[in-house]
Amino acid sequence: MKRKPIVILLSCLIFSTLLVAVLYALSDKAIPERNSFVRNYQPDMVTKSNELDVGYNSYYVAGLVNDNIYLGNAKVPLHLLVTNIQLTDTQHVRLDIRDLENIQVTKVMSLKVDSPYFYLADGLMPGLFRGKIGNWQAERYMYDNAYFNQSIPVGDSSFAIRTKSAVNMEYELGMINNDSPFVKIQYNLLEKQIKGTFCVDGQLNFSKSFNRLVYTYRYRNEYIVFDTDLSLDYRGQTIDTFSVAQIDIEKINSENSRNLKSRPKIINAQSCVSGEWLFIHSALLAKNDNIDALDKFAIIDVYDLKSNSYKLSFQIPNQNGARITQFKIFKNKVLAAIYDRYLVLFDLESQYLNRPDVLTNKK
């Protein structure tokens, strides 16, 4: 081959690289900014205890019962992985549903394990199933004709849900019960700011021991605390000041679908509850955070649900180069987190969560 084509090829390569490089340089890389609030860090709040490579990144924490951790799998809804809390003994289980051949399990089916039952909830089918831990055969056990996109078993035969209302086509919180009228939607809990469903997106949690449901908004500094009759206790505020969702929405006409434009401002990435405490994985930097903190740690802010106040924060470092994808806290003692294909357990110093005491950093 002559020299000329090599020169042309190289020039072409340099041209295309330069073009993308210019685009990259001009793009807004959303360098995180420090905000005006200050976090009250408790450095020895968490200690890593164990780690397990579960082989796939599609596992999620479904429950902890009697020192066994149960992992569901988002890609294989009827597969379950059990491990003891030392993470030394694992067991794969195939879940069964009675009359499975007549059921169309969808990819949104989710698993929750809570003594003495395990629950399978599918909001697209829709279907709600329950079975005994150890027996691993589930069956329909209550009214389940309502569609939903988030769900949590509450008590004996109810499910708290987030659903797209047929009335206004927006997300609402509700409850499925086993007696008439079966489905109750509470229209005043989620407060819309922009048309569509994105601005009220968030995560629904239930604290069994505190007997309260908590919905934490993803794009604004608020969480909603309400009881199992769907009556509002209060709206709590996270420590930042982003009270209005900062998102741009565009519509695809042919699909009549609404889409988020690039990188919406996430405030509360994830949340979970344990007892009277709300744990929020925040996506914001505080005044006393290092500028690269979000690249190295997950920052968890802890709120006291009983007194509606901020308590403390702690950092959990990224593991094996991966960011945290999901976490759950059990009995204020064990933090179980998924990092890509690793399950990592941390011990929580629950004495910091004692009450009453002087709140050092109340907002």
Place this chain on the structure above:
Amino acid sequence: MKKKLALEIICALFILLFAYAAIMKLLDVQKFTVQIGKSPLLESYANLVAWAIPSIELIIAGMLVWGRFRLTGLYASFTLMSMFTIYIIAILQFSEKIPCSCGGILEDMGWTEHLFFNIGFVLLSVVGIVIYYSEEEKDTLAPA
């Protein structure tokens, strides 16, 4: 003779790829514009890019059909495919959750698959160019 056939196949593959991708995008330009608006690299130029990319793809496909422009078309294919490849690498610096908007079945590929698919086509264009030159040499060396 075999080489000539290989060149024809390479050009046909590119024509198929570009024509398909361009038509899928142009069939629903509004959707493509919204999808491009999600890209942190392209959000400011979504309207321009949404028309420019399929147009360029169609022009290159056209160039590969006619013998006269074929070499230029192969170089252009190489440039465009390497640009897409570098773009993927750049976009992955932001997040893996950014959706692909290549159109049609090409959207179903994951980022890694897409990267290999693109690199494959980049290499294919180089092979095409090498064959093109060797064929040309043969033609000029052949006795009149």
